[in-house]
Amino acid sequence: MLGFGRKNPGAAAVGGAVSVPASAQPQPPKNAVSTANPPLTPAAANEQLDAHLREIIEWHFSPETGCPFWLDWKAKAGWDPRQEIKTHHDLVKFDHFQDEWLRDEKNERFVPKGMGGRPFNVFETGGTTGLPKQRVGWDDYKHDYEQFGDNLSDEFFPRGSNWIMVGPTGPRRLRLAVEHLANYRGGSCYHVDLDPRWVKRLISRKQYDEVERYQAHVISQAVEIIKHRDIACIFTTPKLLASLGERISVPSQGLKGCFCGGTSMTPEYVRFLQVEVLENKAQFVPTYGNTLMGLAMSVPEELAQNNYSVTYWAPQPRAILRIVDPDKTEKTMDYGQYGRVELTTLTKEFFMPRFLERDEAIRRPPHAKFPWDGVGDVRPFGFLENKIIEGVY
Amino acid sequence: MSVPHIPILRRGIPYESLDVQTVSNVAGTAPACEVSFACADMIKHDLLHIGEARDALQKFRCEDLVRICKVAADLFLTDTLPVGSRGDLQSPEDYVRQLAMTSGLPHSLIRMNMKRLHGVLVQTDVILKGLTRGLDLSVLDKGYGDQNGSPVSFAAVTDCLGVVLPSNSPAVNALWVPSIALKIPVLLKPGREEPWTPMRLIEALKKAGAPPEAFSFYPTQHDGSGAIIRRTGRVMLFGGDDTVKEYEHDPRVEVHGTGYSKILIGEDEIENWPKYIDTIVESVSANSGRSCINVSVIVVPKYGDEIAKAVAEKLLAIEPLAQDDPNAKLSGFANPKFASMIDGAIESGLKDGAWDVSESLRQGRKRFQSRDGMNYLLPTIVRVPGWQHPLAIREFLFPFASVIESPQADMVPHLGKSLVVTAITRDLGFINQLFACPTIDRLNIGNVPTNHLKWDQPHEGNLFEFLYARRSFQIEQIA
Numbered sequence: 001m002l003g004f005g006r007k008n009p010g011a012a013a014v015g016g017a018v019s020v021p022a023s024a025q026p027q028p029p030k031n032a033v034s035t036a037n038p039p040l041t042p043a044a045a046n047e048q049l050d051a052h053l054r055e056i057i058e059w060h061f062s063p064e065t066g067c068p069f070w071l072d073w074k075a076k077a078g079w080d081p082r083q084e085i086k087t088h089h090d091l092v093k094f095d096h097f098q099d100e101w102l103r104d105e106k107n108e109r110f111v112p113k114g115m116g117g118r119p120f121n122v123f124e125t126g127g128t129t130g131l132p133k134q135r136v137g138w139d140d141y142k143h144d145y146e147q148f149g150d151n152l153s154d155e156f157f158p159r160g161s162n163w164i165m166v167g168p169t170g171p172r173r174l175r176l177a178v179e180h181l182a183n184y185r186g187g188s189c190y191h192v193d194l195d196p197r198w199v200k201r202l203i204s205r206k207q208y209d210e211v212e213r214y215q216a217h218v219i220s221q222a223v224e225i226i227k228h229r230d231i232a233c234i235f236t237t238p239k240l241l242a243s244l245g246e247r248i249s250v251p252s253q254g255l256k257g258c259f260c261g262g263t264s265m266t267p268e269y270v271r272f273l274q275v276e277v278l279e280n281k282a283q284f285v286p287t288y289g290n291t292l293m294g295l296a297m298s299v300p301e302e303l304a305q306n307n308y309s310v311t312y313w314a315p316q317p318r319a320i321l322r323i324v325d326p327d328k329t330e331k332t333m334d335y336g337q338y339g340r341v342e343l344t345t346l347t348k349e350f351f352m353p354r355f356l357e358r359d360e361a362i363r364r365p366p367h368a369k370f371p372w373d374g375v376g377d378v379r380p381f382g383f384l385e386n387k388i389i390e391g392v393y
Numbered sequence: 394m395s396v397p398h399i400p401i402l403r404r405g406i407p408y409e410s411l412d413v414q415t416v417s418n419v420a421g422t423a424p425a426c427e428v429s430f431a432c433a434d435m436i437k438h439d440l441l442h443i444g445e446a447r448d449a450l451q452k453f454r455c456e457d458l459v460r461i462c463k464v465a466a467d468l469f470l471t472d473t474l475p476v477g478s479r480g481d482l483q484s485p486e487d488y489v490r491q492l493a494m495t496s497g498l499p500h501s502l503i504r505m506n507m508k509r510l511h512g513v514l515v516q517t518d519v520i521l522k523g524l525t526r527g528l529d530l531s532v533l534d535k536g537y538g539d540q541n542g543s544p545v546s547f548a549a550v551t552d553c554l555g556v557v558l559p560s561n562s563p564a565v566n567a568l569w570v571p572s573i574a575l576k577i578p579v580l581l582k583p584g585r586e587e588p589w590t591p592m593r594l595i596e597a598l599k600k601a602g603a604p605p606e607a608f609s610f611y612p613t614q615h616d617g618s619g620a621i622i623r624r625t626g627r628v629m630l631f632g633g634d635d636t637v638k639e640y641e642h643d644p645r646v647e648v649h650g651t652g653y654s655k656i657l658i659g660e661d662e663i664e665n666w667p668k669y670i671d672t673i674v675e676s677v678s679a680n681s682g683r684s685c686i687n688v689s690v691i692v693v694p695k696y697g698d699e700i701a702k703a704v705a706e707k708l709l710a711i712e713p714l715a716q717d718d719p720n721a722k723l724s725g726f727a728n729p730k731f732a733s734m735i736d737g738a739i740e741s742g743l744k745d746g747a748w749d750v751s752e753s754l755r756q757g758r759k760r761f762q763s764r765d766g767m768n769y770l771l772p773t774i775v776r777v778p779g780w781q782h783p784l785a786i787r788e789f790l791f792p793f794a795s796v797i798e799s800p801q802a803d804m805v806p807h808l809g810k811s812l813v814v815t816a817i818t819r820d821l822g823f824i825n826q827l828f829a830c831p832t833i834d835r836l837n838i839g840n841v842p843t844n845h846l847k848w849d850q851p852h853e854g855n856l857f858e859f860l861y862a863r864r865s866f867q868i869e870q871i872a
Contacts, residue, residue, distance in 0.1 A: 206639065208619060241433035246441060268412040269432045276438060308411060 045316065045371040050087045052317035053346055057085045060351040065114030069105060070351060088320060092330045092343055094353040099125075099292070102133040110136050112348060123173035125291040132171070134293055140318075140349045141173050144294035147315055148287070151297055151369075152185070156257035156283035160186040161232035166222045166240050167262065168191040173291045178235045181259075190229060192221045194240065226253050226274040234258050237262035238273060245277035248308055261287040261295070264359065264379045267308040274303060288312040292352055293319045293343050299369060309377055312361075313370030320344040321375050323363035329356065333363045340381055357381070397477035397491075399428045399588045399612065402595070403439050404446045404573055404578075405605025407478040414612075416586060418494040419727050420766025425494040426477070428588055430663050435618040436580075439609065440624050442551075446578035447552045449606035455530035457602075458574040459517045464601035465594070466514030470507055476589075488593055495586040496560060497767050499701040499714065499721030502681055506563040510594065513567040517574050523849035524571065524857035533576060537866060551626025551645075552862060553578045553609070558591060559631040559728055560584030561683045561790055565649070566591055568629060568853065573598060573607055577778050580609040580671075582621055588612060611655045622646065644790040647854045651788040652685030652812030657692045658700075658820025660801045664698055667703065669817055669840060673794075674707045676815065676843040678772060681724035682792030685853075686813050686835075686844050689788040690795055697798035701776045705751040708772035708792060713764040726747030726790070734767035735789050736761045739773065742787070746778035750796075780807045783833040805830050812853065814841040 040048065061074050061082050074080060084093055088130065102110075103326045107122060163182035169191055170173035182189035194214075202211045204245070222244060234255055236244065241260060244250060250258070250261040258278060265273075265286060274284040289295040296312035296319075303310065314321040321340040325331040333339035341357040360382070361375035396415075400407040408431035417424050450458070468474065476483035477489075483491070489503045498506075513520065519832045523531065528545070532538035537546035555571045556579060559565060569579050580593045595608045622628050622640070629647045630640060637650035656673055658666060659817040676688035693700055714721040737745060739760070743749055751773045752760060772792035777785045785795050786809065799807065805826050808814065815837040816827050824838055834853060837843065846852055 208623060212623060239434070242438070246437060266412050266432065268410045268430070269434070271411055272432060272435050272438075276435070 026033075029228040031327065039368055040371045042366050042371045045366070046088075049317040049320070049372070053088055053091075054086060056348065056351060057081050057345045058280060059114060062114065063113075065112055065348075066168075067110050067112045069101070069109040072109075073229075088344075091320075091353055096329065096342075097355040098354045099133050102135055103131050107134055107136050110114050110350070113349065119141045121173075121176070122171070123291045135350060136148045137173065137369040138349050140294065140347050141177040142180050143185075143347075144289075144315055144316070145177045146184050147318075148295045148297060149181050152257065152259075152285070155302075156285075157185065157233045158256065161256075162187045162230055163189040163233040163235065164192065164222065164225055164231050165189055166192045166218065166234065166236040166244070167194050168196050170195065174235075178259075181235075182233070185233075188235070190225050190231065190366075192218055192225065192286060194218045194237075215240070215243050219247055223247050226255065231255065232287075233257045233259070235259045238265050238269065240265070241273055242277055245273075249279065250277060251279050251281035253283050257283045257285065259285045259287060261289060265310065266379075267310070267377065270310055271308040274308070286310045286312075286374070292350075292355060293321075293345055294319060296375070297370065299367060311367070311374040311376040312316060312378065313367060313372060313374045316370070318345070318347050320346070320372075323361055323375055326360070326381070328352070335363050335365050338362050341375055341378065395479075396424050397426045397481040397483075398479050399426050399476075399592060399613065400478035400610075401429045401431045401435075402608055402610035402737070403435075403667055404442065405599075405608050409478055409564075416495050416588070418499045418766075419586075419725055419729070421729075422766065423494075425491055426588065428612045429478075431611040431613045431617055433613065434618045436611050436613065436617055437624055440580075440620075443553045443578065443580070443609070446606045446609065447549070447576070450573070450576040450578055452604070454534050455521075455574060455576065458576065459521065459530070461598065461601045461603050462514045462517040462570065462574050465603070467513045467598040468600050469594060469597035470511040470598070474593060474600060476592060476596070483593065483596075488589060492563065492587065493590045493716045495589070495727065496563075497725030497727045498563075498681070498716075499724060500717045501719055501721050503563065504637055505680070506590075509564045510567055510570075510590070513570055514597075517571060519849055520571050521574060521607050521857070526736060528857075533861070537864075537868075539787040542675060542862070543638050544866070546866045548864050548865040549577060549860060550862050551577065551860060553580050553625055553627075555582075555621040555625030555628035556578045557582045557621060557628065557630045557632070558584050558587070560586040561679060563587065563590040564680070564684070566594055568649070568856070570594065571856055572860065573603055575857060575860055577608040577611065577627075580611065580621060580625060582611050582613055582618055585612075615778040645860055649685065649853055652687070653690065653786055653788055653810055654686055654688050654809065654813040655690040655692060655811050655815075656688050656843065657804055657814065657816045657818070658694070659816065659820050659823050660694045661820045661823075662817050663694050663696060666693065666700055670700070670703045670707060672815070672817075672840050672842050673700075673704050676793045677704065677774075678708060678711055678722065678792040679842065679844040681722060682772070683724060683790050684844065685788075686846070687792070688794050688796060688813075688815075688843050690797065692785055692799050694801050695798060697796050699774060699821055701750045701774050701796040702754070704794070704796070705754050705772075705774040706750065708774065709754060711772050711792065713762055713767075713769040713771075715765065723791070725764070725769050729768050731790065732761060732770050734768060735791070738787075739775070739784065739793070740791070742782075742784040743775070745782060746796075747782055748776055750774045750776050808832055813837065813844050815839075815841050864867070 005081045049149040060070045120138055122134050123137055124132040124134050126133050164180040179189040237258055278284050283300050286298050287295050296313045296314045298310050298312050322342045323333045324342045325333055338360050341359045341361050343355045343357055345352040358381050359378050361378040364374035364376040368370050399780055400409050407723055412430040413427050415424045416428055473482050473484045476519050489500050492503050493500055528540055549762050554577050556569045567677050583591050601606055615753055627645055631649045634651055637648045640646040640648050656676055709721050713723050760771050761775055770791040775784050775795045777795045777797055783796055809832055813835045814833045
């Protein structure tokens, strides 16, 4: 059952991804932040998003350019998104995208006719057991990481310098994306692989010593490359960065910038990584993203002044992050409140409306650099309810 | 109203985290303190430098550290000491009140535990003598020396002792304190509701002259506990049966789990059973039955019904009272859900011939009681038909024991893991059988309550042997 129902047809959205109350207007950053493009106002960003949305909806739901999955969906749903989806507020008319579809449906059913028969990449997500979820792609990862690359500091991520990626490679988009980022900024990329599926399996068996041995194996490889090659930039996960910091002084080995992603981080953990592992010499750039979205960015220059509470802004208009009421997901939470993270991806390669992430976060106001809603202090969904009771014995 | 902020101590240096959690009183109506939480990777990072803490202790002679412990004993019991990182002070009465707020313990039991901890500190020399079998402690200063005419050398096997503490009893802190006099720094993870006792001990020891670097203190979540367990050279771990099972074969880990302590009466003494009821009652109920040294199984060759009834009758006097009532002997549960979970477990076990002797004497009053916003379980004696009954060998966090009738010959084979066994008998054959039993950790012969500990005997493992290894050596003069 694929859930072809129409959600709240005609319902007015309560709040929206970029609804900006006067009190939540973006504040100019206290430290100057370089911007690649002239700053948009939130209103202009809204207009840009809605225009992009209409173009993407037209693309995916037109027989000339759309993919079999969404065209079949439209036929069964009984309504045409091209007629009814005009602004991002209208997206609540869609049900939530189910990521199981990315496992249960053949990949060819997600190939838009408009891609002209170009062979596609297959990128995987999850997959500790059974068939992983897969998405097709062509150039999205390049667009996403070029956009990200344009926002990196030249001081900490010098153009022309080499990178190392220490983290999940294999069938993941990240493998190609980080290498493309390095190339885009004029450098090459070294890789050390970590298989997260194996780590998850070890953890499920409580083989924690084996996890540590595997982590040490990965870090040893990274240390050898870092010591013997000219590398200034790194992509890795927070845990691997901390582990690397146990083996070497990261900035003393010439690393100036660390682009980090993969898991949620508390402000305390961010402070630990920036101040103690990177010794406040290399820049820590936290990101939030996955194969389905791309890369939500933060403003690393403002970490300290924000007490290391990280806010991420989606690569709008190509993706929208919205903080929703978990019990009534049409409703956007107020600024400053926790809610579940809802992701909508809007590219010609991939349309994914209202996917509910397994995370929760605080809805944060637009920023001068990213004039749309952000998501702050991301943590696993249900964090408080599922919190393990300490000290029962 | 501001409350103390309990910081992380990173080799003695206070650190306030951005991850701050408020610990409230048991009723959940008022904050008692704020606690800084450490992330696991911070602990791993700090452990890279823990050798500096050991270096700080190495500058002292053991003899000096013993003296510091003795001075700290009185400071802990009577002095006003710093608490937290924001200039707050804590008198002994403040400590009693604060610990009562978060743990549910009555003031009288906290004072009893304070005296016990004082006793440990003040007898550090006696304890070390027992642990080292009378070793001249200068051997640890120099690295080698002489014991009973034989050359001996001992080397520390770790740079620190990790301790993952529980919330249920402040007296367990007695187990790590001698580590300081043995020149091994400690890295403590407090129980969620009980940062007070380890912090007060640290402050007392520091004021007495111990180097601050010797004390690392990390309130943390499960992943932080995991980092301590896996990364410290030696670790003392308090936990339930699952935890015990996970680490029971790891020589680096000394696991303190459920005790399943027992009292046995031999066939030779059973006709005198009324003389031993007070010993049994104390063993079941001291410290509100929260310790692993409390009796949870009473084994007798006959008169099971009579003994169960006599013990239950005496325990009827233990009732929930106001926390500051000097007669209070029963602790509330810091985790309010825990009382109902335990109550449910007992109720579901009362079948197949088992019955609650206490409840029949309470004339219908339920085991589960509430008072002043806290949940209590009234002392419970359960009569079970045999060793195999599901309630026969259980341990709960309140005064609870089963009574089993068993022929004396069947007792030792059925004992299983037992932290303390008190055997009331003069039968040498039975006594020899008990001494030969490998699953008994501490054996009392005679009319000795299980909660009576002699400090010249190691308790739950020998800390000295855990932290030091004997090295073979010889020194030849070079011509």
